[in-house]
Amino acid sequence: MALRHDFPMRRVRRYYEGGYYFFTVVTYKRQKFLTEPDVIQALRHAIAETMKTHPFEIEAWVVMPDHMHCVWIVDDDKIPLRWSKIKALTTKALSRFSHESGSDLINCSSRKRRKYGKLWQHSYWEHTIRNETEHELYMLYCCYNPVKHGYVENALDWPYSTLKRYLASGKYPEEWAHIDVSWLDDVFGSHER
Numbered sequence: 370m371a372l373r374h375d376f377p378m379r380r381v382r383r384y385y386e387g388g389y390y391f392f393t394v395v396t397y398k399r400q401k402f403l404t405e406p407d408v409i410q411a412l413r414h415a416i417a418e419t420m421k422t423h424p425f426e427i428e429a430w431v432v433m434p435d436h437m438h439c440v441w442i443v444d445d446d447k448i449p450l451r452w453s454k455i456k457a458l459t460t461k462a463l464s465r466f467s468h469e470s471g472s473d474l475i476n477c478s479s480r481k482r483r484k485y486g487k488l489w490q491h492s493y494w495e496h497t498i499r500n501e502t503e504h505e506l507y508m509l510y511c512c513y514n515p516v517k518h519g520y521v522e523n524a525l526d527w528p529y530s531t532l533k534r535y536l537a538s539g540k541y542p543e544e545w546a547h548i549d550v551s552w553l554d555d556v557f558g559s560h561e562r
């Protein structure tokens with residue numbers, strides 16, 4: 370990753386350690402239902418439940434209508450297990466979505482079956498964060514994604530991200546509340562990852 374501009378923020382962490390990952394998870398056929406209240410609630414619960422058995426640290430998280438991005442710190446190699454748990458628990462909590470196998474729908478009439486759909490796309494995109502600069506860039510990429518996708522002009526106006534909460538708790542530097550993100554497009558390109 371080549372930086373075309375000077376990195377404008379001070380460092381969050383003094384030392385870089387391993388175990389940092391960036392993820393993009395997409396809904397089935399990019400349908401826009403992820404920010405609906407019952408889905409958000411189910412997702413939050415699924416994350417909390419997954420953390421009980423398989424802890425990880427959330428560095429950043431943004432939920433967009435048809436996808437989400439996040440940065441995690443994970444101590445072990447059980448990342449696929451965590452994602453399948455989060456996805457399955459979310460789906461399970463929402464009666465309007467079918468489970469992966471679709472076996473629950475076998476006895477439904479075809480009319481009823483059409484009401485159900487899948488929630489998640491099967492796979493997810495994962496990037497191992499290699500250094501401190503990447504770490505901060507990917508966190509900012511998450512926080513400013515609603516601006517990138519044109520949903521809000523001010524990232525703080527998007528309710529489904531860690532930006533506001535982590536600014537308040539001091540986890541993010543206060544400069545992150547008002548940054549010009551045009552340079553993020555230069556770093557990442559316009560292509561979503």
Ligand code: NI
Nearest residue numbers: 433436514561
């Ligand atoms: Ni995005």
